[in-house]
Amino acid sequence: MLMKRRNIFSIIGSLVTFLVFTSFLYAKEQAEVQVGAEKLAKNIYMLSDSGGMGNTTVLTGDDGVLMIDTKVEASVDKLLAKIAELSEKPVRFAVITHWHFDHTGGNEKVAKTGAAIIAHENVRKQMGIEHDMKIFNEKVPPASEIALPLLTYKNEIxxxxxxxxxxxxxxxxxxxxGDSVTFFKNANVISMGDLYFEGLYPYICIYSGGSINGMIKVINQILPMIDENTKVVPGHGPLSNKDKLQQYVSMLIVIRDNVSRLMQEGKTMDEVIxxxxxxxxxxxxxxxxxxxxxxxxxxYMDLSPELP
Ligand SMILES: [Zn+2]
Known part of the structure; x- marks a missing residue:
């Protein structure tokens, strides 16, 4: 058991090292990071950066700008500069898809421009508390008051x-x-947040309620809401569509079933891997x-009865 736990710690350790390393590199290389805009509809854009930190969706028009996620603190100025190229109007709303640093890092700056930050109620809860991540060997402090969502919702807004x-x-x-999905009904564009990584295995935040079973269930509920013309914006990866989202969920189902079967055979995490x-x-x-x-x-950790 001790051995098993050690292995779990080493996996988590390398995950975290990777995340921290990536964010460090990202912060360092901001000078070279470029934000690009891909037009999805007459007034909707997918913004991506060359640093690989994921996508933002932006709605423009006479009523002002609505943006999805503020990304990392180090790149928010470039993100806002790109939005200013697309619209003369101010950002009125920033919808936050979930609490992770690469989706909320620019909240404070965006809020200071006068925009309202909106998210599911659990995003405010997660951002408002200190996360004592023993497993990560790190304490994540609560976000500043101004970075917290000003408005929260429970089911839908x-x-x-x-x-x-x-x-x-x-x-x-x-x-x-606290995941939010955003559907632009007239333009037939859907923004998935990190429920969807296109072309790469997804990170699942098993320490804040995430699970592979939950991801599969949510995506299976979304698929019937969209059609073959829907433009699907993943949290990370290139612009996608219904067919590719279907392939993604099929991949998750097979891997979930494979890991589950091996666990039922009594295999340890090392044996499963x-x-x-x-x-x-x-x-x-x-x-x-x-x-x-x-x-x-x-x-494996996600499907284990007890989290490390
Ligand atoms: Zn995330």
Missing amino acids: TFHMDGEEVRVFHLESGHTD AAKPTQAFDEKWGKGFLPPDKFAGLV
């Missing part, structure tokens, strides 16, 4: 602006316990943020 009906909703815990439960998908999904063994370890 709709914005009527810029000729759009913008439906922001929470189904259940998936990537975290050695059995390569992700192998059929590694060519396409295993070259990103989480390599195959780390993702298999994460799914």
Whole structure:
């Protein structure tokens, strides 16, 4: 048991080292990071940066700007500069998809411009408390008051602006316990946050309510809401569509079932990883943020009855 726990710690340790290292590199290289805009509809854009920290969706128009996620503190100035190129109007609303640093890091700066930060109620809870992440060997302090969501919702909130009906909703815990999905009804664009990583194995925040089963359930509820023309914005990775989202959830289901079967056979985490439960998908999904063994370890921990 002790051995098993040590292994779990080492997997988590390398995950965290990777995350910290990535964010450190990212902060350092901000001078070179470029923010690009891809037009999805007449007044909706997907903004991505060359630092690989994910996507933002922006709605523009006479009523002002609505943006999704503020990304990292170090890049928010560039993000706001790009938005200013797209619209002369101020940012009125920033919808936050979940509490992670690479989605909320610019909240304070965006809020200081006068925009209202909006999120699921659990995002405010998660951001407002200190996370004593023993496993990460790190304490994450509460966010400043101004960075916290000014407005929170429980199930759904709709914005009527810029000729759009913008439906922001929470189904259940998936990537975290406070995920928001945003559907731009008229333009047929959906912004998924980190429920969806396109072309790379997803991080699942098992320490704030996330689970692979939750992710699968949420995506299976979203698929019938969209059609083959819907533009799907993943939290990380290139612009996508319904077919690719379907492939993503199919991949999650097979890997979940493979890991679960190996666990039922009584295999330890090391044995599960050695059995390569992700192998059929590694060519396409295993070259990103989480390599195959780390993702298999994460799914094992997620499906374990007790979290380390
Ligand atoms: Zn995340």
